[in-house]
Amino acid sequence: QQQVKQSPQSLIVQKGGIPIINCAYENTAFDYFPWYQQFPGKGPALLIAIRPDVSEKKEGRFTISFNKSAKQFSLHIMDSQPGDSATYFCAASGAETSGSRLTFGEGTQLTVNP
Amino acid sequence: NAGVTQTPKFQVLKTGQSMTLQCAQDMNHEYMSWYRQDPGMGLRLIHYSVGAGITDQGEVPNGYNVSRSTTEDFPLRLLSAAPSQTSVYFCASRRQTAYEQYFGPGTRLTVT
Numbered sequence: 703q704q705q706v707k708q709s710p711q712s713l714i715v716q717k718g719g720i721p722i723i724n725c726a727y728e729n730t731a732f733d734y735f736p737w738y739q740q741f742p743g744k745g746p747a748l749l750i751a752i753r754p755d756v757s758e759k760k761e762g763r764f765t766i767s768f769n770k771s772a773k774q775f776s777l778h779i780m781d782s783q784p785g786d787s788a789t790y791f792c793a794a795s796g797a798e799t800s801g802s803r804l805t806f807g808e809g810t811q812l813t814v815n816p
Numbered sequence: 817n818a819g820v821t822q823t824p825k826f827q828v829l830k831t832g833q834s835m836t837l838q839c840a841q842d843m844n845h846e847y848m849s850w851y852r853q854d855p856g857m858g859l860r861l862i863h864y865s866v867g868a869g870i871t872d873q874g875e876v877p878n879g880y881n882v883s884r885s886t887t888e889d890f891p892l893r894l895l896s897a898a899p900s901q902t903s904v905y906f907c908a909s910r911r912q913t914a915y916e917q918y919f920g921p922g923t924r925l926t927v928t
Contacts (some may be wrong), residue, residue, distance in 0.1 A: 734915045741873055745820075745906050745919030746859070795915055803874070804917060805850075806858035816842065 705729050706794050708807025715782055716815050723810045725792035726762070730773070736804070737766065737777050739790045750777070756795045768780040782814045817842050820920035822907050828926045829897040837892040837906030837923050846912040848890040852876065852903040854924075859906065863891045865890055866912070 708725045727735075736751035750807045752759045752766040752775065759766045763780040779786055792807040823838045841848065850863035851874075861874030865884040879901060881893040890909075894901060904924050908917040 706858075710859070736915070736918075744923075745921050747909075747919065750915050751915070803861060803864070804859075804862070804915075808856055808858045 704803045706792060706807045707791040708792050708810060709770050710810060711808065712811045714813045714815065717783060721779050721782055721812055721814070723747065723790055723792070724774065725794075726774045726775065727771075727805075729789070729794070729796065729805075733793045733806075735766070735768065735775050736766075736793050736795075737764075738791045738806075740791065740809075745788075754764060761790050770796070779812075781813075784814045784816050786810045787812055787814050792800065819843065820909055820918050821860070822905075822920035822923050824922065824923060825896070825926050826873045828928065830928055831893075831898060833895070833897050834895050835897065837889045837894075837905055837907075837925070839892065839920060840888050841890075841907075841909040841918070842888065843909060843911075843918065844887060845909035845918075846887070848884065848898075848907065848909045849874070849917075850882065851906045851908065853906060862892065862905075880897055888902050897925075899927045901925065902927045 707729045713721050735747045738746035738751040740746040750761045750764045754770050765778040768775045790810045793804045795804045820841045846867045849857040851859040853859045860876050863882040865871045872881050906920050906922050910917045913927040
């Protein structure tokens with residue numbers, strides 16, 4: 703059972719555009735929601751993360767919006783650049799998910815055209 | 817710090833062969849885990865360990881074995897490789913008191 707659903711599967715934007723990637727989760731016990739960025743041939747790297755006690759978090763050009771009642775969260779990339787072209791994964795974890803139990807979404811392949 | 821290292825980077829196996837994927841971290845992290853990445857399926861947890869001598873199954877453990885004899889190393893063993901195990905494998909680690917995971921560069925495995 704997929705507990706974190708991510709959309710869209712792929713996304714193409716022009717430089718300067720604002721791509722938005724959405725995720726929905728099912729487990730209300732999740733309390734940590736990270737986004738990972740992965741370049742071809744590399745491992746995923748943590749980009750930004752949010753806890754459910756806030757509705758938004760910004761780090762540079764990257765923003766997470768969080769809607770606890772809807773059980774949804776999204777990643778916005780402001781002023782996107784070709785260097786942002788990568789695969790993005792949302793994930794979720796919680797205190798009851800012991801060990802390294804991050805549950806990942808399916809991934810979104812983002813292409814930013816020059 | 818080297819972070820999380822994985823070897824080999826690429827591997828081709830024939831069906832039925834066995835092999836061990838190596839993972840090591842130099843950050844003294846208690847938690848280590850193995851994921852597999854397949855197109856359109858994200859990363860799925862295979863096995864994880866909360867410390868030396870302690871391991872547990874993740875979402876897709878069948879066909880894989882692990883052991884954790886030291887804090888630094890967490891090898892993943894394929895006892896009898898199958899084409900369904902063709903994938904990219906990532907090892908990750910984190911501190912016990914943190915959620916942030918650090919991933920290795922991955923091993924691309926092809927089983928023919």
